[in-house]
Amino acid sequence: MTATSPSPTVAGKPEGPLTVAVIGNPNTGKSTLFTALTGIHSRIGNYPGVTVEKKIGTFHHDHREIHLVDLPGTYSLSPRSLDEMVSVDVLLGRQADVGRIDVVICIADAANLERNLYLVSQVLDLGLPTVLILNMWDVAQSRGVQIDADQLSQKLGIPVVPCEAHRHRQIDAVKQAILTTAGRQSINPPRVFPACFYEEGRQLQAQLAEWGEPATPFYVAERMLLDVGGQIETSFLRKFSAQLPATLTAARERLKSSGFRVPAAEAKARYAWVREVLSGVMFVPQQRSVTRSDQLDQWLTHKVWGLSAFVVIMFAVFQSISTAASPLMELCEVGQQAVGGWVGSLIPPGPFQSLVVDGVIGGVGGILVFLPQICFLFLFIALLEDCGYMARAAFLMDKLMTKVGLSGKSFVPLMSSFACAIPGIMATRTIENRRDRMVTILIAPLMSCSARFPVYWLMVAAFFPDITWGGGWISLRGILIFVMTFFGAVVAVPVAWLFKKTLFKGETPPFVMELPSYKWPSPRIVLSRVYDRGKAFVVRAGTLIFATSILIWAASYFPGDHTHLYQLQEQVEQARTSLAPELAERDRLQKLQSEQSGRPEQTESLKELEQQLAATEARLEPLNKLVAERNVIAEHLLETSFLGRFGKTIEPTVRPLGWDWRIGVGVLASFPAREVIVSTLGTIYSLGNEVVATDTGLQQALRDSRRSDGRLVYSIPVALSIMVFFALCAQCVSTLMVIRRETNSWFWPLFTFTYMTTLAYVGAFAAYQLGSWLM
C-alpha cells in the first residue's frame, strides 16, 4: 500500500520543465545550495493570503529546464498555521501557482543527521520521488562523524548525495540525482508507525470520501490524526463541523488503547525509526570533540565577555552604517540635485518640468536614498546570520525581550530600526512565530530612525538655548536629542505589551532554538541576500512610494499659475550669473569672518571685514530682492495649492497641538518622508526649498513667525509638540509600503498608520498642553 496514489510519471512529458521543491531544517545550508544551483537570479514573490515568501529559481542541466522552489526552513512538516501549511500544499501539488512537484530535495546537515532525519521521515511519507542531500559533509568528517551514504541510500530507498554546497563541491552530482530521480515512480514510504495507525488513516480517507471529499492524500489524513488542533484539522472542521470531531476523537481513542498515544507517539516512533536507520550506517565518536566553534561559544555566550562582545558588535554595526551609508546617501541627494538641475535646464519651465524635476526625479531620489542603509544593514544582518551569531544574539537578549512579551529574535530587527525601519521590518523574517513577527513589525516604526534627526535638530537648535554643563561635555540640546531618540522606543514597550494582550493574544510561543555551529560566512550567500532585499525594496515597494510622491507633488503644485514664478526664477539665475564675482567675494568674506570671530585680538580686522561685507551685500541687493520676491510667490503658490487649502481646512484639528496651518501643511507634505518637512517649512517661510535643518535663516524664521493675530506661532511647547509628533507618527510611505509587502496585506499598513498617527496626535497634544501649563 502506498501512501498516495502514484502520480503520473514524468515519462509522459520527457522534455518539459521539472519542478523541484527544496526543503530542510534551518541552518543546513539550504539557501547556499539553492544559490549554488540557480545562481543569484530568482523570482521572489508572496504566496497568496499568507506572509510566506515564494522564491523560485531556474537552471538547466543536460538540456532540461529545472524550476527550483525554495520552501521555508522547518524542523517538521506538521502545519500549525496557514503559513506552515504552504509547504505541505506545495509538496502535495495543491499550490496552483507552483504546480505539481516532480522531485523533492531534502537537505540535511551531515554533522547533525539524527535530528535532521525527523523531517526526512515526514517528507518520505508524501511518497514523492525524493533525493536526500547530506550537506556540510566536510564538517561532519572533521568531527569524526562517518556516514555510509550508499548503505543509507539502500535503507531509505532514495538517492543520497554527500555535498559541500558552500565550496560548490558535488553540485553536479545533485543536479544529476534530480534528473535520475525525476524519471522514477513515486516511492513507498517507510512504515514508521504500527499497523493500526495506517488502518485508521485509511478509514479516515474512506470516511472523508463518503462525506464528499474524495482523493484526500494519505498524508493529509495522517496529519489530521496526529496534529491535535493543527492547521489541517482546523480547515477540515470548517467543512465537517458536525461529524469530524467525533470521528477524530474516536479514532484517536482507538489508537490510544492500542498503545499509540497522539500526539506524543509520533516523535517517539519517528526517532525510533531514525535510530534504526542510522544503526550501522553512521558512526559518531564516543567522546564529542570540543570544536573551535564550541570554544568560541564559551566566550561569546559568557556572562561578561559575551555581553561585552555583543555590545561591541552591535555598536560596530551601527557605526559602520553611519560612516559607510551616510556618504552614499549624501551622494544620492547630490546626484538627485545634479540630475534635476541638468534635466531642468533641458525642459522649459512649466508643469512638465516641475513634474519631472520635483515629482519624478524627487520621487526616485526618495526611494534610492534608502538603498545604502538597506544594503548595509542587510550586509551585516546576512553576515551575522550566515556565520551563526544571530542565534546567539537572540539567546543573549531573550530574557530582556520577554519582558515586553517578545522573544530574543525580535532584538536585531528592532535595533536595526534605529537606523531605518525598512530593513528592520524586512529582517523580521527570521522570527518564525507569526504573532511575535507581527508585533515586531508594528512597533519597528516607533524606533527613532535617522530621518527624524533633521526634524529634532531643527526644533532643538531653533528654540532651545545652547547651554552646556561639565566643561562643555553635557549640553541641553544634546540631552534633548538623546531623549527624543529613545522616546519612541520607550513608548513601544507598552504598545507591544498591549498588542500582545489584544490583537495577538495567545500562549507564549516556545523559545526552542538551535544554536548552530559557527562558520565562515559565504560571500555569495551574503551578497545574494543583500541583492534580493535591495531589489525587493526598489521593485516591490518602490513603485508605490513613487506613486505617492507624485501625488503629493501634484497636490502641492496645482492649481496655481506658476508663470510669474518661473519668470522671477529666470531673472534670479541671470542676476546670479552677472553678479558671480560679488557672490564669490561674499562667500570668501563670510568664511574669513567665521574663522576670525571669537578671537578678541582680531577685533580691528573684524570690523574691517564687516564693512567690506556690508559693501558687497549692497552690490548684491538687486539679487537679494529678486530672491525674496520669488520666495514670497512660491509661498503664496503653496498656500493656495490643494495641499495648502487642505492644510487650512484641517487647521482646527491641529490647533490643540499648538500648530498653525503652516505646520499642518508641512506635516501633510512630509507623508512620503519625514525629513521633507524641513524643505516644506523652508518654502512656507519664503526661504526657498533648498534649506537644511542647520540653516540659521530657517531657525530665525521659525522664531519670528507670527499668527494672524500677531502672536508668535512657535514657542517651546510647540517645538516639543512637533518633536513628539514626529517621534511617534508614521510619516514614511516607504515603511508603510514595506509593511504591506511583508504582511502581504493592505490592512496592516493602514492599521500602523492609524495607530501611530493617533499616538502621535495624543502625544503632541499632551506635550503642548503640559508644556504650556509648565511655562
Add this chain to the structure above:
Amino acid sequence: MNTLNDLRTTGQRGRITDVTGDDAVAVRLMEMGLTEDAEIELIGFAPLGDPIEFLVRGYRLSLRKAEASRVAIELI
C-alpha cells in the same frame, strides 16, 4: 521528579523520561528530539540566567526555563 531545570553545572547529564502535556509546546520539544531515552547535557546559561543551552542528539539547543521544566529526566 527531576526536570531539565535540575541540571545545574556544565557537563551534567540526564536521560529524558517524559515531556509533560499534549500542547504545541510539548510537540515542538519532542520534534526537536527531546523524546524518551534521549540523553541530554547542560552546556550553560545565557548571561541573564535564561534561556539555557543544552546538547542533545549531537546539536546545541536553547530552551527557556519555562520549557525546560516540562521535560522530565533522570540524572545520570
